[in-house]
Amino acid sequence: MSTVLFHEIAFGPIRSRRLGVSLGVNLLPLNGKWCSYDCIYCECGYNADNRDDRKIYSRSEVYQALRTKLIAMREENSPLDVITFAGNGEPTLHPDFAGIIDDTIALRDEFYPSAQITVLTNSTRLEDEMVVAALRKVDNNCLKLDTMMADTMRKLNVPAGHCDPERTLSNIEKFEGDCIVQTMFTRGYHNGERVDNTTEEEIALWLDAIKRIHPRQVQIYTIDRKTPEQSLEKVSVEELRSIGDRVKALGIDINVAG
Numbered sequence: 001m002s003t004v005l006f007h008e009i010a011f012g013p014i015r016s017r018r019l020g021v022s023l024g025v026n027l028l029p030l031n032g033k034w035c036s037y038d039c040i041y042c043e044c045g046y047n048a049d050n051r052d053d054r055k056i057y058s059r060s061e062v063y064q065a066l067r068t069k070l071i072a073m074r075e076e077n078s079p080l081d082v083i084t085f086a087g088n089g090e091p092t093l094h095p096d097f098a099g100i101i102d103d104t105i106a107l108r109d110e111f112y113p114s115a116q117i118t119v120l121t122n123s124t125r126l127e128d129e130m131v132v133a134a135l136r137k138v139d140n141n142c143l144k145l146d147t148m149m150a151d152t153m154r155k156l157n158v159p160a161g162h163c164d165p166e167r168t169l170s171n172i173e174k175f176e177g178d179c180i181v182q183t184m185f186t187r188g189y190h191n192g193e194r195v196d197n198t199t200e201e202e203i204a205l206w207l208d209a210i211k212r213i214h215p216r217q218v219q220i221y222t223i224d225r226k227t228p229e230q231s232l233e234k235v236s237v238e239e240l241r242s243i244g245d246r247v248k249a250l251g252i253d254i255n256v257a258g
């Protein structure tokens with residue numbers, strides 16, 4: 001298995017056709033993964049891998065790392081389109097997540113006022129009102145919802161807490177549509193069990209949820225790099241586009257990666 005970890009707090013910038021120039025922020029350990037899910041497709045590997053590193057950095061250390069990076073980028077006249085919270089796990093698990101978002105907004109305004117701030121979250125911490133309030137402040141809050149079936153959530157996302165997609169959905173509805181929903185589609189086997197969130201039953205239930213959320217945008221994608229569960233399949237672009245067409249038919253903006 002060869003999954004990837006980010007070994008800095010502020011990493012990149014990375015250039016991509018979709019995001020432009022993106023500076024990554026990792027609030028999790030630099031040599032290990034910490035997440036409230038343990039998705040079998042996670043590009044960072046399983047939570048149990050690299051167990052020895054549990055160190056997370058303080059709000060002031062994150063602030064300094066980000067400030068130093070932004071100063072260096074500005075001195076080099078480097079462009080910046082987006083600051084993206086991703087990294088080795090779930091960023092909202094950081095105990096000072098809300099404060100770090102405030103700091104990041106201030107740094108963005110000081111150094112790159114036209115850059116956007118994006119947070120990729122797995123939606124497991126939306127029962128904490130401070131996390132919800134912080135996510136409401138950023139330009140792009142991308143909330144994971146891979147399935148509306150508890151059995152698939154258990155097998156695909158492997159949650160540490162509740163395994164109740166309806167509860168996750170109600171938490172996402174707190175955003176009253178001011179959010180982006182992100183969904184990974186894949187299928188394969190794990191521990192001898194079939195895992196597939198692309199069946200008609202899955203897609204129909206997921207579309208009902210999307211209709212209820214009515215997000216600003218839905219982003220769908222499939223596996224792109226090595227995954228810890230190696231039996232997982234990449235879903236074809238045609239299949240993703242056909243799911244995307246059904247989202248579009250609901251009057252919701254859709255972004256299909258692939």
Ligand code: SF4
Pocket residue numbers: 035036037038039041042043044088089090122144
């Ligand atoms: S939610 Fe993201 S970081 Fe966490 S296990 Fe899943 S893919 Fe990995």
